[in-house]
Amino acid sequence: MNFFLFCPVLVLQITRFNIAFSAKNMDTKPASINLFSIRLLKWNREKNTRKMPWKGEKDPYKIWLSEIILQQTRVEQGWDYYKKFTKAFPTVKKLATASEKEVYKMWEGLGYYSRCKNLILTARYIANELKGKFPEQYEEIIQLKGVGNYTAAAIASFAYNQPYAVLDGNVFRVLSRIFGVDIPVDSQEGKKYFTALANQLLDKKKAGAYNQAIMDFGAVICKPVTPVCGECPFKRNCFAYKEKRVNDFPVKSKKIRIRERRFYYLVITYRDKYIIAPRKEKDIWQHLYEFPLLESDQELNSRQVAELAVQKEILPAKTGNGFITFSDIYVQQLTHQRIYARFLRLKLDKKPLLPAGSQLVPGKKLSGFAFPRIITVYLSENLM
Numbered sequence: 001m002n003f004f005l006f007c008p009v010l011v012l013q014i015t016r017f018n019i020a021f022s023a024k025n026m027d028t029k030p031a032s033i034n035l036f037s038i039r040l041l042k043w044n045r046e047k048n049t050r051k052m053p054w055k056g057e058k059d060p061y062k063i064w065l066s067e068i069i070l071q072q073t074r075v076e077q078g079w080d081y082y083k084k085f086t087k088a089f090p091t092v093k094k095l096a097t098a099s100e101k102e103v104y105k106m107w108e109g110l111g112y113y114s115r116c117k118n119l120i121l122t123a124r125y126i127a128n129e130l131k132g133k134f135p136e137q138y139e140e141i142i143q144l145k146g147v148g149n150y151t152a153a154a155i156a157s158f159a160y161n162q163p164y165a166v167l168d169g170n171v172f173r174v175l176s177r178i179f180g181v182d183i184p185v186d187s188q189e190g191k192k193y194f195t196a197l198a199n200q201l202l203d204k205k206k207a208g209a210y211n212q213a214i215m216d217f218g219a220v221i222c223k224p225v226t227p228v229c230g231e232c233p234f235k236r237n238c239f240a241y242k243e244k245r246v247n248d249f250p251v252k253s254k255k256i257r258i259r260e261r262r263f264y265y266l267v268i269t270y271r272d273k274y275i276i277a278p279r280k281e282k283d284i285w286q287h288l289y290e291f292p293l294l295e296s297d298q299e300l301n302s303r304q305v306a307e308l309a310v311q312k313e314i315l316p317a318k319t320g321n322g323f324i325t326f327s328d329i330y331v332q333q334l335t336h337q338r339i340y341a342r343f344l345r346l347k348l349d350k351k352p353l354l355p356a357g358s359q360l361v362p363g364k365k366l367s368g369f370a371f372p373r374i375i376t377v378y379l380s381e382n383l384m
């Protein structure tokens with residue numbers, strides 16, 4: 001039986017002719033919708049071999065931890081972090097009582113440090129205000145800092161089998177391709193539409209298994225580039241495949257604009273000690289440590305960087321003799337920004353002025369601090 005005989009054909013026709021589609025349309029043919037989840041769960045049982053350390057986990061704390069790590073992070077990269085975190089902090093109370101420095105150090109390299117800040121705040125909130133008991137209801141889970149619709153649905157369905165459909169990049173992609181939905185996924189209309197569709201398709205009795213299956217399916221079969229259509233259980237019905245338009249879905253309305261920034265770090269040594277300070281501003285890499293930083297709209301050479309540092313009173317005048325090296329350009333790509341960094345290394349004979357909030361740290365102790373990845377790479381190639 002073809003589950004597209006009813007509702008999905010309607011969906012295709014509706015989107016093709018750009019007529020607004022409402023979830024109400026889908027309510028009329030629940031049987032056809034069930035076939036979608038039946039086929040997905042069958043694929044999951046018989047063909048899905050994707051392994052992940054948190055799969056099948058029922059402890060909401062560990063599910064939450066894995067989901068926060070996986071926000072903006074690939075599974076392969078998050079895997080080791082999850083293991084390190086659950087080993088060091090097996091319970092939410094352990095995480096809540098850890099020092100910020102320790103948690104940030106463990107997070108180092110994962111990026112998007114606001115996640116780490118929220119992780120600490122939420123762990124402390126649960127330990128102190130909720131007596132260490134992780135909330136059980138979706139409506140309570142979504143109130144936690146750093147938890148949005150997707151993460152709340154994942155926790156509620158994986159830990160408690162509550163009927164909330166996850167909606168992330170994988171799900172947008174799978175549903176838009178199969179059903180030929182051309183409403184932009186980054187529009188309000190798109191979010192509303194796909195939320196309704198995802199919740200209609202959800203197998204409410206097996207919400208956890210269904211959610212895991214559709215995410216795995218998007219990661220393993222219906223991949224962003226070169227999906228494995230030949231092995232896909234939906235290929236006979238998939239709109240994008242049949243129309244040879246797989247790369248046209250999902251549709252996005254906005255192009256991300258990338259801001260380019262030039263950072264010049266002053267790696268100042270005095271008696272084998274280095275000046276570092278935590279980043280305080282509301283900007284990228286909050287709470288991570290860095291060397292004194294100069295930012296410029298223009299490309300600068302080493303002399304100009306040193307002059308600017310003197311102007312800003314980071315370096316005393318006449319520091320020319322202490323020049324050691326001026327590095328090549330290091331590049332770090334973030335979602336909305338591209339950072340170009342160069343490191344001017346200087347050795348001073350007199351104790352330097354310490355900018356507010358900074359400290360002098362022996363070279364061998366630098367590895368105990370959490371730095372942005374661009375600095376870690378520089379350190380590993382030059383100082384450690």
Ligand code: SF4
Binds near residue numbers: 174232234241
């Ligand atoms: S046929 Fe291809 S594009 Fe369609 S759902 Fe399957 S893998 Fe994705």
